[in-house]
Amino acid sequence: MELFQLIDPIYIVTIFFFIIGMQRMSHPLTARSGIVWAGAAMLIATLVTFFTPGLTNLALIAIAIVIGGGFGYIAAKRVAMTDMPQMIALYNGMGGGAAAGISAVALLGTTTAATGSLAVVGGLIGAISFTGSIVAFMKLQGWMRPRPITFPGQKILNMAVLALAVISGLLVILQPAWLPLPVAMYLPLFFVLSLGFGLLMTLPIGGADMPVVISMYNAFTGLAVALDGFSFATPNYAMVVAGIIVGAAGTLLTLNMAKAMNRSLSNVFFGAFGATEETGVEIKGSMKAIEIDDAAVLLAYADKVIVAPGYGMAVAQAQQKVKELTDLLESKNILVKFAIHPVAGRMPGHMNVLLAEAGVNYDHLFDRDEINPEFPSTDVVLVIGANDTVNPAAHREGSPLFGMPILDVEQAKNVIVLKRGQGKGFSGIENDLFYRDNTRMLYGDAQETVGKLVQAVKKF
Amino acid sequence: MTDITTFWTAIYIVMLAAFTGYVVISRVPAILHTPLMSGSNFIHGIVLVGAMVALGLATTPLEQAIGFVAVVLGAANVTGGYVVTERILQMFDKSGKKPGKEA
Numbered sequence: 369m370e371l372f373q374l375i376d377p378i379y380i381v382t383i384f385f386f387i388i389g390m391q392r393m394s395h396p397l398t399a400r401s402g403i404v405w406a407g408a409a410m411l412i413a414t415l416v417t418f419f420t421p422g423l424t425n426l427a428l429i430a431i432a433i434v435i436g437g438g439f440g441y442i443a444a445k446r447v448a449m450t451d452m453p454q455m456i457a458l459y460n461g462m463g464g465g466a467a468a469g470i471s472a473v474a475l476l477g478t479t480t481a482a483t484g485s486l487a488v489v490g491g492l493i494g495a496i497s498f499t500g501s502i503v504a505f506m507k508l509q510g511w512m513r514p515r516p517i518t519f520p521g522q523k524i525l526n527m528a529v530l531a532l533a534v535i536s537g538l539l540v541i542l543q544p545a546w547l548p549l550p551v552a553m554y555l556p557l558f559f560v561l562s563l564g565f566g567l568l569m570t571l572p573i574g575g576a577d578m579p580v581v582i583s584m585y586n587a588f589t590g591l592a593v594a595l596d597g598f599s600f601a602t603p604n605y606a607m608v609v610a611g612i613i614v615g616a617a618g619t620l621l622t623l624n625m626a627k628a629m630n631r632s633l634s635n636v637f638f639g640a641f642g643a644t645e646e647t648g649v650e651i652k653g654s655m656k657a658i659e660i661d662d663a664a665v666l667l668a669y670a671d672k673v674i675v676a677p678g679y680g681m682a683v684a685q686a687q688q689k690v691k692e693l694t695d696l697l698e699s700k701n702i703l704v705k706f707a708i709h710p711v712a713g714r715m716p717g718h719m720n721v722l723l724a725e726a727g728v729n730y731d732h733l734f735d736r737d738e739i740n741p742e743f744p745s746t747d748v749v750l751v752i753g754a755n756d757t758v759n760p761a762a763h764r765e766g767s768p769l770f771g772m773p774i775l776d777v778e779q780a781k782n783v784i785v786l787k788r789g790q791g792k793g794f795s796g797i798e799n800d801l802f803y804r805d806n807t808r809m810l811y812g813d814a815q816e817t818v819g820k821l822v823q824a825v826k827k828f
Numbered sequence: 829m830t831d832i833t834t835f836w837t838a839i840y841i842v843m844l845a846a847f848t849g850y851v852v853i854s855r856v857p858a859i860l861h862t863p864l865m866s867g868s869n870f871i872h873g874i875v876l877v878g879a880m881v882a883l884g885l886a887t888t889p890l891e892q893a894i895g896f897v898a899v900v901l902g903a904a905n906v907t908g909g910y911v912v913t914e915r916i917l918q919m920f921d922k923s924g925k926k927p928g929k930e931a
Binding site for chain 2: 382386387389390391393394395396399400402403406407410413414417418420422423424425426428429432433434435436437438439440441443444445449452453455456458459460462463465466467468469470472473474476477482582583586589590593594596597598600603604605606607608609610611612613614615616617618620621624625628708710715717718720721722724725733735
């Protein structure tokens with residue numbers, strides 16, 4: 369038996385392992401073994417691909433794998449846990465770029481009408497995912513302004529670019545005889561327009577919507593990979609099946625996330641959320657600051673404290689100190705719970721991961737529906753670097769946040785908001801909570817401030 | 829096999845794969861959304877094998893150049909996607925293994 373005859377059996381085993389892996393990843397207890405299953409499958413699939421009949425450029429392939437693999441490995445190892453969301457965006461974009469590249473190579477060679485069409489659609493989606501994900505990465509990384517970038521005529525321009533990309537793609541497939549330019553000219557045009565559209569459609573999307581966007585581009589890349597699987601002379605079913613699974617799972621995940629934020633997909637993509645200010649509403653009251661010692665008194669003499677963490681906690685790397693503080697409060701027989709908004713941080717589950725890293729027990733974390741009824745009976749809510757997820761403006765009709773499910777922290781007896789400055793949240797919307805009578809602002813770096821709080825509480 | 833049987837076989841495969849993806853995700857708690865997104869991000873790294881074939885069958889320098897870039901990007905998707913997912917899931921593992929540590 370020749371080695372290449374092993375390719376299909378091994379691809380089938382790969383797919384089987386992928387499905388088992390995803391299944392295991394969908395339960396907290398087995399999650400970690402899931403990625404190991406999938407990883408092992410990927411490794412053997414990659415190795416057996418070297419035996420593809422007629423494969424040349426083996427040295428080039430090996431070098432490219434070392435370069436790309438090395439970069440991916442080192443960058444992913446070095447980056448801080450807080451920056452994981454944008455790394456997912458980055459690697460997803462690279463997958464989309466690879467898919468676009470496969471399409472390009474396929475279209476440069478000889479294709480049939482069927483394989484050519486699928487390569488064009490795969491190339492379009494892959495290219496959009498590539499530049500779109502890169503923009504998402506840059507916005508989250510802070511290399512680009514996270515707020516929506518809008519300009520007059522934007523939607524028309526975007527639609528025109530997409531239409532032109534589709535037309536040039538059609539010309540590449542159909543190759544009509546009357547074309548004024550040689551067909552080879554339309555291929556680069558097609559890719560430039562597709563890449564451009566990915567960039568343009570992501571610009572007006574604000575940072576707060578990025579998780580949904582990244583998830584959608586993840587599904588896009590899966591779909592592009594699946595379509596590219598058909599672009600070869602003999603279809604690569606490993607790509608087709610894995611790509612479709614990711615496409616379907618990613619679509620469902622995207623819809624779930626959008627639902628958790630009470631945003632519709634069309635809203636995410638065309639709403640330019642956070643670009644406009646609500647007008648005509650004046651927030652009553654003023655922001656009232658509190659000193660460390662006074663905050664410590666409130667905490668030390670409370671019966672029940674709920675911590676509502678947000679991205680600010682992650683940025684300040686304050687989770688260790690927060691854990692210290694909550695341990696201290698528990699040692700004083702104070703009931704401590706964590707309120708985790710589904711989209712706190714930059715992604716669903718982001719806070720859970722960071723708090724777990726700091727050693728906070730799983731059973732201390734409560735999601736929005738579980739914890740919301742408890743706020744009225746809570747003495748102190750400590751909001752650490754959260755903003756939009758605790759903004760009661762979401763209950764007010766006309767607010768851009770209206771309808772978004774939030775943590776109802778304002779119902780607690782006292783709310784202490786730890787915040788670096790007086791700035792707005794990621795959505796760019798003013799937070800009513802900060803002006804409430806029962807709210808006190810504790811300004812400063814979260815890690816430093818919580819550290820001081822620990823010292824101050826110890827005195828009581 | 830004729831083209832038309834290939835076509836219908838492909839439709840069967842796509843339908844079943846889509847259903848599988850849907851079922852695997854449908855009963856997942858919100859806290860696992862990020863790891864799962866990261867995990868599925870890793871799984872579409874299978875694009876690497878396609879990029880390898882594209883580069884391996886490339887004949888002109890232009891095809892080779894594009895294929896090379898595709899393999900680099902695909903390989904980064906695979907290793908980066910794996911490490912990110914592994915690191916995220918490690919956090920869950922830690923909290924699962926030491927229950928009641930601070931209780």
